[in-house]
Amino acid sequence: MSQYHIKNLEEYFQVYRKSVQNPEQFWEEIAEENFIWRKKWDKVLSWDFSKPELKWFEGAKLNITENCLDRHLHIRGNKTAILFEPNDPKAEAEHITYKQLYERVSEMANVLKDFGIKKGDRVCIYLPMIPELAISVLACARIGAVHSVVFAGFSAAALATRINDSDCKMVITSDGSFRGNKTIDLKGIVDKALEDCEGVETVLVAKRIHSEITMQEDRDYWLAPLLEVAYKDCGAEIMNAEDPLFILYTSGSTGMPKGMVHTTAGYMVYSAYTFKNVFQYNEEDVYWCTADIGWITGHSYIVYGPLANGATTVMFEGVPNYPDWGRFWEIVAKHKINQFYTAPTAIRALAKENLSFVEKYDLSSLKVLGTVGEPINEEAWHWYNDNIGKKKSPIVDTWWQTETGGIMISPIPFSTPTIPTFATLPLPGIQACLMDENGEEITENQMNGRLCIKFPWPSMARTIWGNHQRYKDTYFSAFENKYFTGDGALRDATGYYRITGRVDDVIIVSGHNLGTAPIEDAINEHPAVAESAIVGFPHDIKGNALYGYVILKEVGEGRDQNNLRNEINQLITERIGPIAKLDKIQFTSGLPKTRSGKIMRRILRKIAGNDTKNLGDTSTLLNPDVVDEIIKNAL
Numbered sequence: 001m002s003q004y005h006i007k008n009l010e011e012y013f014q015v016y017r018k019s020v021q022n023p024e025q026f027w028e029e030i031a032e033e034n035f036i037w038r039k040k041w042d043k044v045l046s047w048d049f050s051k052p053e054l055k056w057f058e059g060a061k062l063n064i065t066e067n068c069l070d071r072h073l074h075i076r077g078n079k080t081a082i083l084f085e086p087n088d089p090k091a092e093a094e095h096i097t098y099k100q101l102y103e104r105v106s107e108m109a110n111v112l113k114d115f116g117i118k119k120g121d122r123v124c125i126y127l128p129m130i131p132e133l134a135i136s137v138l139a140c141a142r143i144g145a146v147h148s149v150v151f152a153g154f155s156a157a158a159l160a161t162r163i164n165d166s167d168c169k170m171v172i173t174s175d176g177s178f179r180g181n182k183t184i185d186l187k188g189i190v191d192k193a194l195e196d197c198e199g200v201e202t203v204l205v206a207k208r209i210h211s212e213i214t215m216q217e218d219r220d221y222w223l224a225p226l227l228e229v230a231y232k233d234c235g236a237e238i239m240n241a242e243d244p245l246f247i248l249y250t251s252g253s254t255g256m257p258k259g260m261v262h263t264t265a266g267y268m269v270y271s272a273y274t275f276k277n278v279f280q281y282n283e284e285d286v287y288w289c290t291a292d293i294g295w296i297t298g299h300s301y302i303v304y305g306p307l308a309n310g311a312t313t314v315m316f317e318g319v320p321n322y323p324d325w326g327r328f329w330e331i332v333a334k335h336k337i338n339q340f341y342t343a344p345t346a347i348r349a350l351a352k353e354n355l356s357f358v359e360k361y362d363l364s365s366l367k368v369l370g371t372v373g374e375p376i377n378e379e380a381w382h383w384y385n386d387n388i389g390k391k392k393s394p395i396v397d398t399w400w401q402t403e404t405g406g407i408m409i410s411p412i413p414f415s416t417p418t419i420p421t422f423a424t425l426p427l428p429g430i431q432a433c434l435m436d437e438n439g440e441e442i443t444e445n446q447m448n449g450r451l452c453i454k455f456p457w458p459s460m461a462r463t464i465w466g467n468h469q470r471y472k473d474t475y476f477s478a479f480e481n482k483y484f485t486g487d488g489a490l491r492d493a494t495g496y497y498r499i500t501g502r503v504d505d506v507i508i509v510s511g512h513n514l515g516t517a518p519i520e521d522a523i524n525e526h527p528a529v530a531e532s533a534i535v536g537f538p539h540d541i542k543g544n545a546l547y548g549y550v551i552l553k554e555v556g557e558g559r560d561q562n563n564l565r566n567e568i569n570q571l572i573t574e575r576i577g578p579i580a581k582l583d584k585i586q587f588t589s590g591l592p593k594t595r596s597g598k599i600m601r602r603i604l605r606k607i608a609g610n611d612t613k614n615l616g617d618t619s620t621l622l623n624p625d626v627v628d629e630i631i632k633n634a635l
C-alpha cells in the first residue's frame with residue numbers, strides 16, 4: 001500500500017487536497033497500484049445521490065479473496081494471517097498462516113458448493129469468534145455467495161428476522177460458544193430461529209464446546225468431517241465490481257433492522273487503504289482489534305482490511321474479564337501486539353479496575369491505540385493514553401458506521417496531533433460537512449451541526465437489502481444531495497470534528513447501536529403493557545443505558561412492579577438479545593405528547609438523565625401534568 005501512504009501532517013494535507021480536487025484519479029491510482037484485478041474498470045465512478053445510485057470501478061472484475069489470500073502466498077505464505085487466541089487462557093493460541101488460511105477457506109468454499117451454494121446466494125453466519133467464522137466469511141466471498149453475519153449474542157427471534165429478510169439458504173453455526181466461564185447454546189438458538197425460517201435448507205455446525213445438541217436429519221451437518229475430505233483448492237468466482245459482497249444488519253429508528261449491502265471492489269479498496277493509514281501497519285507487526293466479526297468493525301478491520309494488506313490479525317474468542325481483568329494486557333504482552341483497537345465501553349470498564357492488572361504486563365510493543373463505536377469521554381481517553389499507551393502511542397479515535405464500510409474521520413498516527421474526544425480530520429477522499437436545521441451547510445468553524453458527507457467514497461453501502469426506498473429516506477432525504485449520518489458533530493477552530501452523538505432514535509449502549517422502536521415493540525407485547533417509550537441516559541461504563549417509561553393496562557395495575565420489570569426484560573432478551581435490556585423501568589400513567597400525538601422524547605431524556613431544570617416549554621403538550629408525575633417518580 002505505497003500509494004498515498006501518509007507519514008506526516010503535510011503529506012496528509014497534500015493527499016487530502018488531491019483526493020478532493022480529483023477524487024476519481026485519486027482512487028484510481030490507489031486501486032491500480034495496490035490490488036490485483038482480473039479486469040480493470042471502464043469507469044471509476046458514477047453517482048447520483050438523488051436516486052441514490054453509486055457505482056465504483058464499473059466494469060472491473062475481481063475476487064476479494066484473491067487479494068486477501070492468493071497474492072500473499074508466494075511472498076508471505078508462512079506468515080501468520082490469523083492468530084487465534086482462545087477463551088481459555090491455558091489453551092494454546094493457533095497461528096494460521098496465509099497458506100493454511102488459503103487451504104481452509106478453499107475447503108470451506110468447496111463444502112458450500114457441494115451444498116449447492118452459488119454466486120448471489122445468501123448465507124447466514126452465526127458463529128462465535130473462532131477461526132471458522134473468518135473462514136466462512138472468506139469462503140462465501142470465494143464463491144460469490146453473499147454473507148450475512150449475525151452477531152452470536154442476538155436472540156433466536158432476532159436471528160430469524162435477519163435470516164428471513166435476506167432469504168438465506170444456509171446457516172453456519174457451532175454447537176455452542178465459550179464466553180468467560182460460561183457456555184452459550186448457539187445451536188439451540190439456531191434451532192429455535194429456524195422454526196420460523198422456511199428458506200433454510202442446510203445448517204453446517206462447527207464443533208466447539210462439545211455439548212449435546214440435536215441434529216436434524218437432512219438439514220444439519222457437522223462441518224469437520226466435510227472439511228476433512230474437501231479439496232484444498234477452490235477457484236475464485238470472478239465478480240463484478242458492484243456485485244454484493246455482504247449484508248450486515250444495523251439498527252434503525254423503525255422496527256426492522258436495516259440490511260446494509262456492501263459491494264466488492266469499492267469496499268475492498270477502501271477498507272484496505274484505511275487500515276494501512278489509520279493503523280500505520282508495517283510488515284512485521286501484530287495487529288489486534290477486539291471487536292466481534294458480527295459487527296462492521298470486525299468485517300473491515302479484523303478480516304478484509306488487514307488480510308488485504310497481508311497483516312497478522314488477532315481473533316480473540318473471550319471476554320476482557322476472564323480469567324480476570326488483566327486478560328487484554330496479558331494477550332498484548334504475550335503476542336507483542338503493535339496496534340490495539342477497542343471500544344470506549346471496554347476502556348471504561350477496564351479503567352475501573354485496579355491498575356495492577358495493567359502493570360503486571362509488558363506493553364512496550366504497542367505503537368498505535370484505537371477506539372471506535374461511540375464517543376470516548378475525556379477521562380477514559382486519558383486513562384488509555386497514560387496507562388496503556390504510556391503517553392507514547394497515539395490514540396486514533398475513529399468515527400465511522402456500518403453504512404460507511406470503513407473509517408471516515410480519524411487521526412493518522414504520528415501525523416495528526418490528537419485532542420481527547422476529537423475524531424479530528426476526515427480521511428483522504430471524505431468530504432465531511434455540517435448542516436444546520438434549515439438545511440444549509442455550515443461553513444464557519446466552532447459550530448455544531450448535523451454531520452453529512454457530500455461526495456461518495458468507495459465503501460458506501462449501496463442500498464438496504466430489499467428496501468431501496470428506505471435507504472433513500474434514511475440517508476439521502478434529510479439534506480439534498482448529501483449523505484446524512486444520523487450523528488451530530490462540532491467542528492472546532494482548527495477544523496477538527498468532535499462527534500457529539502446520535503440525533504435520531506438510535507441509542508448506543510456499550511458500543512452497540514440499538515433502535516428504540518424494536519425495543520418498544522418487544523415491551524408492548526407484554527400483556528400488561530399499554531404503551532412504552534425508551535430513552536438513553538448517561539452510564540459510567542456503557543456510555544448510555546436504557547430507561548423505559550411504561551404505561552400499564554388495567555390488568556397490570558396492582559401487580560408486583562419488580563416482577564413486571566423482570567418479565568419485560570425477559571421479553572426484550574427473547575426478541576432482541578440481552579444487550580437491549582433496560583437498566584431502569586418506570587411505570588407511569590401517561591407519556592408527554594405533542595398535540596399531534598408524538599412522544600416528546602427530549603423531555604423523557606432529560607428526566608432520565610436527572611436534568612430537569614431546563615425542560616423547556618411544556619405548556620404546548622397535550623398533557624403537561626404528566627411531566628410532574630414522571631419527575632416525581634423518576635428512578
Ligand code: WTA
Nearest residue numbers: 372373374375397398399400401402487499
Ligand atoms: C457512533 C461502528 C463517536 C456514531 C463502526 C455512529 C462514534 C455509530 C464513533 C455507528 C467515534 C462510531 N466517536 N461516535 N469514534 N465511532 N460512533 O454502525 O454514532 O455500529 O453513527 O459502526 O457509532 O455505529 P456502527
